[in-house]
Amino acid sequence: MNAKKLLAILISLGLGAIFIYASWEKIGDPPDFAHLIYNYKLTPGSLINLLAIYLPWVELLAGLALVAGLGRRGAAALTTALLVLFIAALGFNYLRGHAIECGCFSVVLGPPKTAEQLLGEMRVRILEDLGLLAAAAILLALDWKRRPAVTTRPGS
Amino acid sequence: MKRMILEALALLALAGLLGTGFHLLRRDPKLRIPFIGKYERPFEVLPPSKVTPPKAPAQPVSSSKEVEAAAAPEAAPPQASGAQSSQAQPPPAGEGPGREILVDQAFEEFQNGTLFIDARRTKHYEEGHIPGARSLSIWEADFDERFDNFRNDPGVAIEMPIVVYCMSVNCEDSHRVAERLKGAGFQNILVFRGGLPEWVGKKHPVETGPEGAKKGAGGEEGAK
Structure with a gap:
């Protein structure tokens, strides 16, 4: 097993585990997740519940696919797209000063926080998501490079 | 590239199937939401509250003087505060679904026997x-049914004052329930926007358990 393959496996396992963990509470309590999505103030009213119901399942299945190594390219593409979406949503609200709970890993609202505390947490979450996005991009790049070697026919 | 797209689409389709099936099979109405929600003004960002939440709501306070000292910032809201300064400067009529009040006024209403609605x-x-609050969460699938039951309750009159509260100063659920009450004709709605954390911070009585079951504790005991 070469170093690139090992790196791809490690990233897949780590990213997959994080996405599975992030999906768990959201699947368990759609009303709380809908509430969190509503708080972002970026989603048309008719889409809030649909996102609350389906988005966690996309996270879970993408995470499972990464961990199992089945459909890894598609899962890596989905996690990349989701992370871009999360960063954009959080970043936009951070820039306009709309302090909200991220809901990234938990839908349980903690004790009340000041706007400054929430904005500080949002900064941390954005940085975390950027780190995860970098990992997902590396995974995509590794799989992208791996693909021609797999599909190239001998003698061609 | 084609394979990646196909894999992603397959995962999305599977998520759609599992999400639909799992949600349809949920039995608990408290964990169900309609597939298409109805949300008014989903893009509207409320102005930030000028009243900060209590720093440590559960922090033990040993004497009544300290309680008063700890509560002083809430009892004296800053000047020019917007939504939260209803005690000193009530917002103009028609600005929101209900007049906003602070924790001390909420406690006065509680002592006067005013009906409370918990929007969490x-x-x-x-x-x-x-204690005695009714539960009406806008986020749960049986909200309409519970709201109708509340409205048709013979003990509830349309002209009686009602205090609605939720989780914190940043929580909008109390406003959304107040909007529904206003739409149903209720005229005297008070929104206690600081909500339960401020109430507990003041060591006012708290009750636990489902609606109608009095298992609570009062005063400082309840707050602990």
Whole structure:
């Protein structure tokens, strides 16, 4: 097993585990997740519940696919797209000063926080998501490079 | 590239199937939401509250003087505060679905026997709520049914004052329930926007358990 393959496996396992963990509470309590999505103030009213119901399942299945190594390219593409979406949503609200709970890993609202505390947490979450996005991009790049070697026919 | 797209689409389709099936099979109405929600003004960002939430709501306070000292910032809201300064400067009529009040006024209303509505999720209500409060969470699938039951309750009159509260100063659920009450014709709606954390911070009585079951504790005991 070469170093690139090992790196791809490690990233897949780590990213997959994080996405599975992030999906768990959201699947368990759609009303709380809908509430969190509503708080972002970026989603048309008719889409809030649909996102609350389906988005966690996309996270879970993408995470499972990464961990199992089945459909890894598609899962890596989905996690990349989701992370871009999360960063954009959080970043936009951070820039306009709309302090909200991220809901990234938990839908349980903690004790009340000041706007400054929430904005500080949002900064941390954005940085975390950027780190995860970098990992997902590396995974995509590794799989992208791996693909021609797999599909190239001998003698061609 | 083609394979990647196909794999992603397959995962999305599977997520759609599982999400639909799992949600349709949910039995608990407290954990169900309609597939298409109805949300008014989903893009509207409320101005930030000038009243900060209590720094440590559960922090033990040893004497009544300290209680007063700890509560002083809430009891004296800053000047020019917007939505939260209803005691000193009530917002103009028609600005919101209900007049906003602070914790001290909410306690006065409680002592006067005013009806309270807890707009938080039922699970939070059962963990602790203002004694006698009714539970009406806008986020749960049976909200309309519970709202109709409340409206048709013979003990509830349209002209009686009602205090609605939720989780914190940043929580909008109390406003959304107040809007529904106003739409149903209720005329005297008060929104206690600081909500339960401020109430507990003042060591006012708290009751636990489902609606109608009085298992609570009062005063300082309840707050602990």
